[in-house]
Amino acid sequence: MKRNPQRTQKIAFFFLLLATLLIIVPVGLIIVIIIQKGLPAINWQFLTDMPRQGMRAGGIFPAIVGTVYLVLGAISFALPIGLLAAVYLSEYARANILTRLIKLSIVNLAGVPSVVYGLFGLALFVVFFKFGASILSGSLTLGLMILPIIITSSVEALESVPQSFREVSLSLGASKWQTIRNIVLPNAVPGIITGTILGVGRAAGETAPILFTVAAFYLPQLPSSIFDQAMALPYHLYVISTQVPNVDEKIRYGTALVLLFMVLSVNLVAVIIRYKFRKLKKW
Amino acid sequence: MAKILTKNLNLWYGDFQAIINVNAAFSGNKITAIIGPSGCGKSTLLRIFNRMNDLIEGVRTSGEIIVDQENILDTDADLVVLRKKIGMVFQRPNPFPLSIYENVVFGQRIHNSIRKSELDSLAEESLRSVLLWDELKDKLHKSALSLSLEQKQRLCIARLVAVKPEVLLMDEPCSTLDPQATQRIEELMRELKNNYTIVIVTHNMQQAARISDDTGFMLLGELIEFGKTDDIFTHPSDKRTEDYITGRYG
Numbered sequence: 073m074k075r076n077p078q079r080t081q082k083i084a085f086f087f088l089l090l091a092t093l094l095i096i097v098p099v100g101l102i103i104v105i106i107i108q109k110g111l112p113a114i115n116w117q118f119l120t121d122m123p124r125q126g127m128r129a130g131g132i133f134p135a136i137v138g139t140v141y142l143v144l145g146a147i148s149f150a151l152p153i154g155l156l157a158a159v160y161l162s163e164y165a166r167a168n169i170l171t172r173l174i175k176l177s178i179v180n181l182a183g184v185p186s187v188v189y190g191l192f193g194l195a196l197f198v199v200f201f202k203f204g205a206s207i208l209s210g211s212l213t214l215g216l217m218i219l220p221i222i223i224t225s226s227v228e229a230l231e232s233v234p235q236s237f238r239e240v241s242l243s244l245g246a247s248k249w250q251t252i253r254n255i256v257l258p259n260a261v262p263g264i265i266t267g268t269i270l271g272v273g274r275a276a277g278e279t280a281p282i283l284f285t286v287a288a289f290y291l292p293q294l295p296s297s298i299f300d301q302a303m304a305l306p307y308h309l310y311v312i313s314t315q316v317p318n319v320d321e322k323i324r325y326g327t328a329l330v331l332l333f334m335v336l337s338v339n340l341v342a343v344i345i346r347y348k349f350r351k352l353k354k355w
Numbered sequence: 356m357a358k359i360l361t362k363n364l365n366l367w368y369g370d371f372q373a374i375i376n377v378n379a380a381f382s383g384n385k386i387t388a389i390i391g392p393s394g395c396g397k398s399t400l401l402r403i404f405n406r407m408n409d410l411i412e413g414v415r416t417s418g419e420i421i422v423d424q425e426n427i428l429d430t431d432a433d434l435v436v437l438r439k440k441i442g443m444v445f446q447r448p449n450p451f452p453l454s455i456y457e458n459v460v461f462g463q464r465i466h467n468s469i470r471k472s473e474l475d476s477l478a479e480e481s482l483r484s485v486l487l488w489d490e491l492k493d494k495l496h497k498s499a500l501s502l503s504l505e506q507k508q509r510l511c512i513a514r515l516v517a518v519k520p521e522v523l524l525m526d527e528p529c530s531t532l533d534p535q536a537t538q539r540i541e542e543l544m545r546e547l548k549n550n551y552t553i554v555i556v557t558h559n560m561q562q563a564a565r566i567s568d569d570t571g572f573m574l575l576g577e578l579i580e581f582g583k584t585d586d587i588f589t590h591p592s593d594k595r596t597e598d599y600i601t602g603r604y605g
Binding site: 166234236237239240241242243244245246247250254255259 | 405434438442443447452464466518
């Protein structure tokens with residue numbers, strides 16, 4: 073049979089399209105199923121009440137609050153360190169063994185399984201520093217986990233600022249630090265924010281890093297200091313799905329829906345920021 | 356009197372010698388053009404005058420560059436003072452992604468050397484000196500990126516002038532502009548030379564002949580010939596200069 077390049081191309085396109093469409097299916101299914109089964113549980117009481125009757129009724133308010141605390145804690149630890157590290161790597165570091173070692177460490181840090189972060193946090197923050205199982209320990213552990221995301225996206229954002237801006241600034245007599253402070257950083261802010269928000273999304277959704285470092289099975293009151301334990305949405309979901317018998321399916325999917333909604337809306341914010349600034353900046 | 360004087364100036368990028376034993380005197384309140392084929396070292400020579408070559412790793416120099424009785428190649432020369440005195444206009448117009456106003460006052464804001472209330476008059480004065488004031492006075496707070504190429508390049512010159520330099524280094528400032536815009540920038544340069552010493556690097560020999568008082572011809576890192584523009588273009592003393600000017604290579 074003679075080869076027909078037109079037909080070969082059509083067949084190839086078909087399979088490429090098919091593979092791409094397959095990505096949409098699981099995402100769509102997850103969202104549809106969780107909304108369908110979880111939406112009936114969502115009401116004001118579910119969002120603002122304490123869990124009741126052994127978590128078989130009532131709301132998930134403490135878990136939402138705990139997750140918010142943990143995310144804020146993780147960001148306030150990881151953003152300053154990550155940003156400073158990124159400025160160093162992008163603006164100051166020379167291409168030598170130390171720099172390569174640092175970059176290699178960041179790549180590896182990003183590849184460490186999250187449960188290993190959990191164990192590490194347990195050993196370092198909970199036991200060694202004696203912070204105990206607390207919001208502090210959990211935030212630091214989550215912060216470590218999202219550090220590579222923040223560093224990598226910030227370095228990228230800083231390096232995408234045109235070299236000519238730095239040259240002009242220096243040629244006008246600005247010092248290197250003034251140049252970074254006044255020209256480089258402001259133009260890298262959108263990228264830095266985007267990376268940070270993606271880190272937030274990741275931190276909000278992980279279970280393993282908080283498992284040993286902060287998460288409480290059930291607390292009758294909200295945490296009052298950073299040395300208290302807290303409930304958190306991912307862990308709460310795990311608990312009511314596997315540890316507590318006879319929890320209504322509605323409550324489980326409702327919890328999942330709240331978690332999904334929080335993570336997706338955080339990511340959406342990142343996408344919008346990136347889109348807006350891309351349209352704004354043209355050079 | 357010479358504003359910039361180079362004495363036995365040499366420069367290496369690693370093992371490659373880009374500038375070989377250059378001796379030249381750049382006069383104050385004049386336009387000096389440096390011409391030569393690509394890679395001859397003319398941009399390198401320009402960028403050494405405000406030490407922009409320091410940004411490149413592996414650069415070494417020897418010899419002296421005397422500006423106002425001081426050798427600016429001294430390791431303890433104050434780069435901030437030097438760059439305020441000797442500023443640069445780049446090949447591609449490169450305004451910051453800020454408003455027109457903020458572009459002009461950027462240098463003074465950094466140096467914090469004048470009062471906030473004086474910034475407005477500084478902006479006006481600087482934009483007037485590059486003949487942009489009348490066009491732009493009503494949109495000072497618009498983004499500088501919305502301007503035309505020519506306006507951007509004028510704005511870059513205004514941004515430099517606002518720092519009150521004494522020397523303007525121009526690295527092919529018209530190479531991205533069309534002939535009309537080039538002509539207008541050249542007129543501007545003629546006006547500016549009353550107040551500044553201008554050194555311009557250009558590919559364009561007609562441009563050098565039109566606007567400069569002195570011309571230097573460089574080839575493979577050496578300054579082959581340096582003198583009055585009229586002399587260089589009418590009766591060059593070196594065979595290589597003559598070949599370049601008459602278009603035999605370059």
